[in-house]
Structure formats: C-alpha cells, structure tokens
Amino acid sequence: MPVWSLALIPAAIGFLWLLFRIKQSHKKQQSTLSSEYFKGLNYLLNDEQGKALDIFVKLVETNWDTIDTHFTLGKIYRKNGEMDKAIKIHQGLIARPSLPERYRNKILLELGYDYLGAGWFDRAEGLFKEVLIQDEKSKEARHNLILIYQQEKDWFKAIDIAVDLFSEAPAVIGPMIAHYYCELAEISRTKGDISQLETYAQKALRHDASCVRATILLADQAMSAGQDKQAIKLYEKIEKQDPESMILVIDSLMKCHVGLSKQEKFYQYLLDLQERHENLFLQDVIASVIEVTEGKQAAIDYLSTEIKRQPSLIGLQTLLSYKEKNADEVFGSLSTAISVMQKDSVKYRCQKCGFSTNTHYWLCPSCNHWGRVKPSVIGSEH
Ligand SMILES: [Zn+2]
Numbered sequence: 001m002p003v004w005s006l007a008l009i010p011a012a013i014g015f016l017w018l019l020f021r022i023k024q025s026h027k028k029q030q031s032t033l034s035s036e037y038f039k040g041l042n043y044l045l046n047d048e049q050g051k052a053l054d055i056f057v058k059l060v061e062t063n064w065d066t067i068d069t070h071f072t073l074g075k076i077y078r079k080n081g082e083m084d085k086a087i088k089i090h091q092g093l094i095a096r097p098s099l100p101e102r103y104r105n106k107i108l109l110e111l112g113y114d115y116l117g118a119g120w121f122d123r124a125e126g127l128f129k130e131v132l133i134q135d136e137k138s139k140e141a142r143h144n145l146i147l148i149y150q151q152e153k154d155w156f157k158a159i160d161i162a163v164d165l166f167s168e169a170p171a172v173i174g175p176m177i178a179h180y181y182c183e184l185a186e187i188s189r190t191k192g193d194i195s196q197l198e199t200y201a202q203k204a205l206r207h208d209a210s211c212v213r214a215t216i217l218l219a220d221q222a223m224s225a226g227q228d229k230q231a232i233k234l235y236e237k238i239e240k241q242d243p244e245s246m247i248l249v250i251d252s253l254m255k256c257h258v259g260l261s262k263q264e265k266f267y268q269y270l271l272d273l274q275e276r277h278e279n280l281f282l283q284d285v286i287a288s289v290i291e292v293t294e295g296k297q298a299a300i301d302y303l304s305t306e307i308k309r310q311p312s313l314i315g316l317q318t319l320l321s322y323k324e325k326n327a328d329e330v331f332g333s334l335s336t337a338i339s340v341m342q343k344d345s346v347k348y349r350c351q352k353c354g355f356s357t358n359t360h361y362w363l364c365p366s367c368n369h370w371g372r373v374k375p376s377v378i379g380s381e382h
Helices: 009-025 030-045 049-062 064-079 083-095 101-118 121-134 139-151 155-166 170-191 194-207 212-224 228-241 243-259 263-276 283-294 296-309 313-326 329-344
Strands: 348-350 373-375
Touching: 030 049, 049 064, 049 083, 064 083, 064 101, 083 101, 101 121, 101 139, 121 139, 139 155, 155 170, 170 194, 170 212, 194 212, 212 228, 212 243, 228 243, 228 263, 243 263, 243 283, 243 373, 263 283, 283 296, 283 313, 296 313
Parallel strands: none
Antiparallel strands: 348 373
16 A cells, blocks of 8 residues: 555545435435445545546535545645645536535635645635635635745735734734835845835834834944944844844944943943843853953953853853963863854744744744744853
8 A cells, every 4th residue: 555545544534424424414315425435435545546536526516515525635635745636626626517606715725725835826826816806804815825925025915915914913913014014124225225214114113013123124224324322222122122132233232332432331231131131141242342441351350250150152152262362272172162062052043933043034934933033042052
C-alpha cells in the first residue's frame, strides 16, 4: 500500500460516517449508494484515483449531500501537495449544471486554497473576489485576499481589505494595518519623500499605538535630519510600547546623546532603564559610555562588579575586550571562545512560533505574524 494511502484513513472514516447519514435520510437509495461508495473507496485505496473520482462525481449528482466527501478528498490531496488533483475535484464540482447555489461559495473557497497552494495567486485572488460578490461579509475570503496582497507586497490593497475587518478584531487587525503603513513609509523613505513617510508612520500609530516600527521610522528620520533632541524623545517612547525593543535602538540613542554631548545624561538614563527592566542586558552600552566619560579603568570596574551581579556573555566579552589589551594570552583565547558562543546564540526569537534568527524581521518568515520577532535575552542563551 503506498504511504500516501495512510492519509486516506480519515477520508475512509468520513465516508463511513456519510454512509450512515445517507442511510438515515435516503433509505431507498441506501443499498445502491453504499455499494457505489465502497467501489469508489476501493479504487482510492488502490491508487486508481481517476476511476474513484468518476464514481464520486456520479454520486454527487444524484445526491448533493455527499459533497462533503469531495471536500475531504480535496483537503487530503492539498495536504499531500497534490494540488492538480484537488483542483480537478473542485473544478469538476463547479462545472456541474445541477450544482445547488448554496454550495457554490464553499467550492470557490476550496478552489482558491488549491490555487494558493499551487502558487497561482492571481487565480486565487479572482476566486476570493468572486466569493465576496456573493457574500460580502465572508471573512475567509477577506483574510485570504489580505494574505495574497501581503505576498505580492500590494500594501494599498491589503489595507483596503483589512480596514473593513478592523472594527471586528482591532487587536489582531490593527497591528497588521500598522505594518502595511510602515512598509509604505519605508518605500517613501527610499524615494526621499519625508512628509509622506511621516504621514504613513502616523497612520500606522493610529491603528496600533504600540507599533515600535513606526516609532523607529519617525525617530530615525529625525536623527538623520539632525534633530537629535526630537529623535531621543521618540526612541525613549519605545520603552512604553515594548521595553524589549529598546535593544533595537540603543546604539542610535547613544549617537544622538553623543551628538548633543549629553553622555552623562545618557549614562543615568541607561542605569534607570536597566533597573526598570532587569532582562535588558545593557552592560556593554553602559561600559562604553563610562569609558568615554570617566575613562577605561572606570569601565572595567563597572563591568567587573556588574557581571558578578548579573552574569551575561555580552558583559563578560566586553570586560575581556578591555583586559586583553594587556596581552594576556588566556584572556585572548577566552574572548575568542565567547565570541564564538555569542555568534551561535540567537539574537531574535518569534514570540508566536519560537522561530529563532540572528536577523531582525518585522514579518516572521516562519508563522507570518507581524511584529512578533523580538530580541531574545542576550546572555541567557546556552
Ligand atoms: Zn513566528
């Protein structure tokens, strides 16, 4: 028996259940239907799908209640990556002149999933739109259209559809819309259209007040325009939106303070920030600020005390980078070892699906959720 036949076991169970149902409602037809069903099932298990489908199509024409069988089969084929077979089933159903209207949308949705699975986004888009013509409230069609537009990076169309869903689930749809506006803002930045960048970033924040990405876009813009004060205000706002994301902007924040010769103020800010959020590892940043303001020895003293209190790879590595200048071979090799460990340790992790990466993504490549890939606590790995 081919391995894929095992996947048909649920379908077989489904068939038996359907048989039972048919027995209840169509006692007269029961014996013919049962024997035909078993014949079809037998063909399926023998990998003769063409013959099996012929039988099921005939059956569905005499009794449309058996349509669930087709849906089950279609899903199994899709799951096995056999899109052509799933498409054949659903196209066959749509082409039936006797198809009752009530099943039409369901078949179109299934066919849409087949096309999505096959990577034919334009065809899938057409079908989901057709569903919306019949049933303008269809959430399933809307969600799939959003996924298609997201895939095609057609952010305007994605926003159009998502806005209609916003009032129903603001906590889910809001962050998605915000990221679409951030994508538009990034395009505006590439084009050098700053006022458009700011408009889109503000729109993002209106749909999701916690959108870190929009705040970073605005802050980065202020910084590159030489408005360090304004940039600092914006970067510091991120602490309220999502404290862990402060790691993403700490270097920029330091540059702004250096630009304003406010290293002392920044040092105090970092100490307070570290106290408010113990899981943020800021030892390397704090040490470099101390080095600039009070000298190398003060930085070494700070790190020596700090890594005993809160051990972290980044703190240890920074300390060694100071000490190895004294040409101690042991320290040198230790530092190398830690560098390797640091390289292997994961910098970012998706809070939705656990996907780990050393590159920061706004859209998780694994589970397709926006804004869930966050800095993992450096130093606690291993
Ligand atoms: Zn994920």
